[in-house]
Amino acid sequence: MKRRDFLGGWLRGAGWLGLGGLLAGLTWRRARAENTVWQIDPRKCTACGRCAIECVLEQSATKCVHAFELCGYCQLCTGYFEPQPNKLNTAAENQLCPTGAIVRTFIEDPYYEYTINESLCVGCGKCVKGCTLFGNGSLHLQIRHDRCVNCNECSIARACPAEAIRRVPARRPYLYKTREGSA
Amino acid sequence: MNENTKLSRRTILQAGAAGLGLLVAGGCRRKAARHEPGKLPLDSRFTYDVSPFEHTDPALLLYAEAAPIPTGFAEPKCIAVDSHDLLYVGGDRAVKVFGPNGKPFPTLYELPDQPRALAPADNGLLWVAMQDHLEAYRVTGERVVAGESLGEKALLTGLALAGEVVFAADAGHREILRCDLQGRVLGRFGRLNSGDGNPGFLVPSPFFHVLYGADGLLWVNNPGRHRIEAYTLDGHFELGWGRPAMQVDGFCGCCNPVYFARLPDGRFVTSEKGLNRIKVYDAKGVFAGVVAGPEQLVQDRALARKACADCRIGFGFDVACDSKSRVLALDPATRAVRVFTPQAPPPDQHKPPPVKQAP
Numbered sequence: 265m266k267r268r269d270f271l272g273g274w275l276r277g278a279g280w281l282g283l284g285g286l287l288a289g290l291t292w293r294r295a296r297a298e299n300t301v302w303q304i305d306p307r308k309c310t311a312c313g314r315c316a317i318e319c320v321l322e323q324s325a326t327k328c329v330h331a332f333e334l335c336g337y338c339q340l341c342t343g344y345f346e347p348q349p350n351k352l353n354t355a356a357e358n359q360l361c362p363t364g365a366i367v368r369t370f371i372e373d374p375y376y377e378y379t380i381n382e383s384l385c386v387g388c389g390k391c392v393k394g395c396t397l398f399g400n401g402s403l404h405l406q407i408r409h410d411r412c413v414n415c416n417e418c419s420i421a422r423a424c425p426a427e428a429i430r431r432v433p434a435r436r437p438y439l440y441k442t443r444e445g446s447a
Numbered sequence: 448m449n450e451n452t453k454l455s456r457r458t459i460l461q462a463g464a465a466g467l468g469l470l471v472a473g474g475c476r477r478k479a480a481r482h483e484p485g486k487l488p489l490d491s492r493f494t495y496d497v498s499p500f501e502h503t504d505p506a507l508l509l510y511a512e513a514a515p516i517p518t519g520f521a522e523p524k525c526i527a528v529d530s531h532d533l534l535y536v537g538g539d540r541a542v543k544v545f546g547p548n549g550k551p552f553p554t555l556y557e558l559p560d561q562p563r564a565l566a567p568a569d570n571g572l573l574w575v576a577m578q579d580h581l582e583a584y585r586v587t588g589e590r591v592v593a594g595e596s597l598g599e600k601a602l603l604t605g606l607a608l609a610g611e612v613v614f615a616a617d618a619g620h621r622e623i624l625r626c627d628l629q630g631r632v633l634g635r636f637g638r639l640n641s642g643d644g645n646p647g648f649l650v651p652s653p654f655f656h657v658l659y660g661a662d663g664l665l666w667v668n669n670p671g672r673h674r675i676e677a678y679t680l681d682g683h684f685e686l687g688w689g690r691p692a693m694q695v696d697g698f699c700g701c702c703n704p705v706y707f708a709r710l711p712d713g714r715f716v717t718s719e720k721g722l723n724r725i726k727v728y729d730a731k732g733v734f735a736g737v738v739a740g741p742e743q744l745v746q747d748r749a750l751a752r753k754a755c756a757d758c759r760i761g762f763g764f765d766v767a768c769d770s771k772s773r774v775l776a777l778d779p780a781t782r783a784v785r786v787f788t789p790q791a792p793p794p795d796q797h798k799p800p801p802v803k804q805a806p
Contacts, residue, residue: 271455313489316489316493317486317487317488317489336651336652336671338671340691341701347496374649387700388494390482390493393495398702398720399651400652
C-alpha cells in the first residue's frame with residue numbers, strides 16, 4: 265500500500281468520524297436544551313444589573329421576585345426606600361425602584377408587605393442590592409419563563425460576571441430563595 | 448521519496464495550517480462577540496449607591512486599631528469578656544479562651560452544637576446560648592446545666608446574667624426569656640401585641656441581644672425600631688434611644704444595631720450590619736464618636752461576602768468591652784477578633800475646665 269493511499273484512508277475515516285460526532289453532539293445539545301431552561305442562582309447573583317441590558321428581549325426576561333417567608337415586612341424596607349428617604353411613605357422621591365415596580369401595602373402596625381409588579385420591573389436588581397445589603401435578601405432575581413425564549417446560548421449567562429446563570433431542569437425551572445437556601 | 452508523496456505531505460500540512468488558522472480566527476471572533484455591548488448601559492438611577500456613607504470623618508474616630516487575635520474557628524459566632532478581662536470566643540462547636548494580651552489559654556469548652564451567645568459568670572461558670580436551649584459549663588469543660596428545649600422556632604442570640612436569673616434573647620419568638628439557673632423558663636416579655644404594655648420587639652433577622660447594666664436595668668436592642676431599649680428586670684419598658692438614619696449618628700438600614708456592649712463608664716458601643724460601623728454613644732444615647740467605620744472594618748468585600756454564610760443575611764461584628772475600655776469586635780470575614788484601643792483625647796480636652804467667675 266502506498267503511503268498516499270494509507271494517509272488518504274485515514275483522513276476519510278477521520279472525516280466520517282468527525283461528521284458523525286458533530287451530528288451526535290448537535291442532537292444531544294438540542295435534546296438537552298429542550299429539557300432544561302436558564303435560571304439565576306440567587307446564591308451567586310450579585311445584582312450587578314447586567315440582566316436588564318443583556319437579554320435579547322426588548323424587556324429582559326429577568327424579574328425581581330419576593331420570598332415572603334424570608335421577608336421581615338419592615339416599615340423601613342431598604343429594597344423599597346431610597347437609602348435616606350425624606351419620609352416613610354410611597355412618594356416617588358422616596359422609592360428606590362426607578363420604575364415604581366414595588367407595591368407597598370400596610371398589613372398591621374408596624375408591618376408592610378412588598379410585592380412586585382412584573383410588568384414594570386426591568387430586572388435591574390437595584391432593590392435586590394438594597395434588600396441584600398441591609399435586610400434578609402428576600403428580594404431576588406429570577407428568569408421568568410413566560411417571557412424567556414430559552415436561547416441555546418443565553419446572552420445574560422454569557423455576560424454574567426458571577427457566573428450565576430445556569431441550565432436547570434425544565435420541570436423545576438425556578439431557584440427561589442427559601443429559609444433553607446435555594447429550592 | 449517520489450514526487451506524489453512529497454506533494455501529499457505538503458498538502459496535508461497546508462490544509463492543517465489552514466484549518467488551525469480558521470479555528471483560531473473563529474475563536475477570536477467568538478471571544479470578541481462576548482465583549483459586544485448589549486443594550487445601552489443603565490444610568491445612575493438604576494445604581495444602588497451607599498458610598499457617600501462609607502467614609503468616616505477622621506475627627507470622629509475615638510479608637511485606634513491594634514493587632515487582631517486570630518480565633519482559629521471556621522465560623523466564629525460570638526464573643527464575651529469576663530470581669531478579669533478574659534476573652535471568650537464561640538464558634539464551630541467550641542468556646543476558646545484568650546488572655547487580655549490575646550494569648551490563647553489551654554481551656555477549651557467542647558459543645559454539642561454551635562454556640563450563639565456567651566455569658567461568663569463571676570462564679571466561674573460559662574453560660575452558653577445554643578439555638579434552642581441554655582447550657583452552662585465549668586472551667587474544666589464539664590457541662591453542669593443543659594436547659595429544656597424552647598421549641599423548634601426558638602433562636603437564642605443573646606444572653607445576660609443578673610444574679611440568680613439568666614436572661615436570653617430569643618430572636619425566633621422575638622421576646623426576652625427570664626430563666627432560672629437550671630435553664631428553665633420563668634417568664635417572658637416583649638413580644639409584639641402581647642398586652643404587657645411594651646412597645647414590642649421587631650427582629651427581622653437573627654440579631655437580638657440583651658445586656659444587664661450596672662444601672663440595674665436590662666438593655667435590649669430593638670433592631671426594627673432602630674433603638675436600644677431599657678427594661679426593668681420584671682420586663683417593664685423604661686426608656687429607649689436611637690433613630691434610623693444613614694448618617695453616622697443614626698442606625699442605618701432596615702434593622703440596626705445588631706450588637707451592642709457597654710464600656711466601664713456606662714457608654715454604649717453599637718455595631719451595625721449592612722454599612723458595618725462600630726460607634727460609641729454616651730449613657731443617655733447621644734452619639735459620641737466612631738470606633739471603626741465601614742472602610743476600616745470591611746477591607747475585602749469578596750471575603751466579607753464569603754463570610755456571609757448563606758449569602759442571605761448581611762453580617763455584623765459582635766462586640767465586647769474590657770475594663771481598659773478596649774473594644775473587641777468579632778470579624779466573621781477574617782475570623783479574628785479585631786482589637787480597638789482608645790485614642791488619647793486631643794490636647795485641648797486635657798485642659799482644665801474654665802474657672803467660673805464670681806458674680
